[in-house]
Amino acid sequence: MDLRALLDVQRLDTAMDQARHARANLPEVAVQESAAGKLATLRARIGDLLREQGTLESELAGIEKRDAEIGTHLARLEKQLKSVIAPREAEALQHEMKNLMIEREAADERGLAMLDASSAADAALGETRAAGAEAARELAAAEATLRDAEKEADRVIAELSVARADLIASIDASDLATYERLRANHAGVAIAEIKHGVCGGCHMDISASELDAIKRLPADQFAECPNCTRLLLR
Numbered sequence: 001m002d003l004r005a006l007l008d009v010q011r012l013d014t015a016m017d018q019a020r021h022a023r024a025n026l027p028e029v030a031v032q033e034s035a036a037g038k039l040a041t042l043r044a045r046i047g048d049l050l051r052e053q054g055t056l057e058s059e060l061a062g063i064e065k066r067d068a069e070i071g072t073h074l075a076r077l078e079k080q081l082k083s084v085i086a087p088r089e090a091e092a093l094q095h096e097m098k099n100l101m102i103e104r105e106a107a108d109e110r111g112l113a114m115l116d117a118s119s120a121a122d123a124a125l126g127e128t129r130a131a132g133a134e135a136a137r138e139l140a141a142a143e144a145t146l147r148d149a150e151k152e153a154d155r156v157i158a159e160l161s162v163a164r165a166d167l168i169a170s171i172d173a174s175d176l177a178t179y180e181r182l183r184a185n186h187a188g189v190a191i192a193e194i195k196h197g198v199c200g201g202c203h204m205d206i207s208a209s210e211l212d213a214i215k216r217l218p219a220d221q222f223a224e225c226p227n228c229t230r231l232l233l234r
């Protein structure tokens with residue numbers, strides 16, 4: 001069993017795990033999502049402002065209609081007043097006219113307030129549309145950056161796949177199977193190096209007598225960590 005070659009495979013597999021994790025957690029995704037959220041908020045605001053404008057316009061139209069009705073009514077009453085002789089009748093007409101004028105004045109005031117609100121909504125709509133256009137540009141840029149990052153991550157993964165295929169071509173199939181089984185059972189580390197009497201896989205001390213036994217193994221036999229059973233490089 002060529003542990004050195006398998007250790008190279010393990011290094012590639014670790015790099016591949018990291019590359020796949022990075023591909024699944026690209027920071028550019030959060031940037032793109034935040035830009036999309038910003039644009040959606042601005043579009044909702046534009047919708048609100050357009051509805052507000054619509055309401056104001058229809059209310060203004062209602063006021064104008066009522067204004068015209070009052071005008072017609074007043075003209076008719078004025079004409080009537082000229083032909084009235086009885087003072088009580090004249091008084092009643094004048095009272096009715098006064099009420100209509102009060103109503104018209106109040107309606108005109110409401111109309112002016114609505115015109116103010118309408119021009120405020122126009123200004124807000126203009127600003128929000130400009131901000132929306134800017135947010136759409138930001139989103140397009142974030143999407144392009146994300147696509148580039150995804151492409152780059154995919155390229156790294158493809159490169160690692162090719163390198164692994166090259167490497168395992170010269171490795172015995174049953175050795176590779178052993179390595180893969182161990183790697184699956186040992187959190188991605190099948191082969192560990194002994195450093196300062198410690199297993200690099202489980203970080204447990206290997207006793208002096210165990211180390212000695214490992215050293216005495218024939219060259220064609222591989223050593224196992226007595227604690228975690230990972231393959232040990234001598």
Ligand SMILES: [Zn+2]
Nearest residue numbers: 199202225228
């Ligand atoms: Zn160990």
